[in-house]
Amino acid sequence: MIDFIAPVAAWCAAIIESIGIGIITLFALYALYNAVTRALKKEESDSIFDELRQLLGRGILLGLEFLIASDIIYTVAVQLTFETIGVLAIVVLIRTFLSLTLEVEMSGKWPWQNNK
Template sequence: MDLKPVIEMAGQAVDMAGVAVIVVGALVATCRFGYRLLLRRPAQDAYQGYRKGLGRAILLGLEFLVAADIIRTVAISPTFTSVGVLAVIVLVRTFLSFSLEVELEGRWPWRPPAAG
């Protein structure tokens, strides 16, 4: 039995899930932002909540996309070239995730959260 088509479909499914997470997360964050503005909350608070919601959706979506790349590359065509390309993709996406996390939290990951 050839598992290659099954693994390819699994990779595509995880890819689609990652895109769906980003799209749905962006829609939810945008709706919440609009709702907060309608409630006449301070624009700065609404904006900060919007950024955090959107950033979290992107972070989670990136995790799914990295998983899909790993599934397809390692399980289907594990050549030195494809593994090298995977390494670069994972490195770039990891840097993006790290940057977003620092931006959302406002501190380095190894620093303890502010008291209060």
């Protein structure tokens, strides 16, 4: 049974990782396209820049969530050792820190603060 689960989990992790990379790429391209079209319409540059950062930040956050999920699946189902769990913990901490700082950068407040 384990001989069947590991390859399936590896494929699932690869698919989810590809989705994460695709999301980041598509959001980056869309944000850039949106900024260029708005700049050609002579809109205010501060507004364009703010929206570009917001769109790109959202794409990175969403993509990071998929990348974390793929790392968890791969580590738990394919290579479950103390070493890989330690590496996974470090990767998840780094990506969580990135997500947290991106959220603060985009919203201007900590995620647990009220929306007041």
